[in-house]
Amino acid sequence: MAGKPKLYYFNGRGRMETIRWLLAAAGVEFEEQFCETREDLLKLQQIGYLLFQQMPMVEIDGMKMVQTRAILNYIASKHNLYGKDLKEKALIDMYVEATMDLNELIMHHPLQPSEAKEKNLASIIEKATTRYFPVYEKALKDHGQDFLVGNRFSRADVQLLETILMAEECKPDILSKFPLLQAFKARISNIPTIKKFLQPGSQRKPPLDEKTLTKAKSVFNIGHE
């Protein structure tokens, strides 16, 4: 039965956000079921919905898919956002693994003890501007094309845009030394499916606030393991 994909997660970004971005970029409508409490998660575990007891989980094409990367790989392949051959795929994989590393740092930042937060933020900004962004700036400079890989829109472009916007939330002028990334950001944001996702009322989730963080901690039992 080919209904819309259905996403199971808590009502926040976390590990599901990249999946929301990719579905949106591919123009795929999706439904969402939110875990608001630990009991909601336990219930999903009890009925055997979660292969490794964890979310994200996406019901798609008759499968209950778990594991963020497995889900992203499937969606990207299915919607032709994964390059035209093995070598393009390898380049895309390198690029997206790095954006996911940076996303992970940003995602974990709110969980740092308050005394470590300032140093942690500085470290994130340093990594973004010295280890990650220069690579994408150079890639765009070297080939002079609109998209990161193969002169064609791919998941690498989607994931880089997502990461840029999250990094800008940490430091608004973080792209100041990266003119090509600034142009890239404007260009990709204007792609109709992405433009739509960036508008208010879309399924894009806001940055974590104190209330959502507390709820997330309780759903995922963070700090108790």
Next chain:
Amino acid sequence: MTGKPKLTYFNGRGRMESIRWLLAAAGVEFEEEFLETRAQYQKLIKDGALLFEQVPLVEIDGMKLVQTRAILNYLAAKYKLYGKDLKERAQIDMYVEGTTDLMGMIITFDFTPPKQRNLALIIERATTRYFPVYEKALKQHGQEFLVGSQFSWADVQLLEAILMVEEREPTVLSKFPLLQAFKARMSNIPTIKKFLQPGSPRKPRPDDQYVATVMEVLKKD
């Protein structure tokens, strides 16, 4: 230039070991360069060999591949260990991500200060979250391999994970008869059997010396 893939990493398991396993399972010979000093690491960065300043690095087919999963995905596809279609690939990806998470706990364990280590949690996760999934999969389809009646990356990585956990807790498979049979069966596949013999590129369990080298080279505080 030999044409063999060349691996650059520390002389130990870490994130490179799954790559060694996959190449070995595919019957592919490879060369290795070992990182021993910070100066060596900084030179690699200066020479532009490491796209994101990190290892593992695998030089293969004219590319300098970095990022463990990018490397593994490429090798699995190239050596036809990634299923026959999208859905099989999705299944393999889910299984592989599960074993990666489990092995990740063990990798981290060795770099955790002794007082904070929690082996019990790793064994609990292995026996209640991960192994039951694979035991059930084998039970449900009754086939030799995890996915699609064909040897795949999922089988290689599950064997690697089983052996890794058994090193810490030898009885860990006691409640998983199908995994015990699976382990025996996979270990007997000629390429894997060869990799499991002394003198192969398989690396031993991390020791204090290995941990110290990694910390020194990467200057991790």
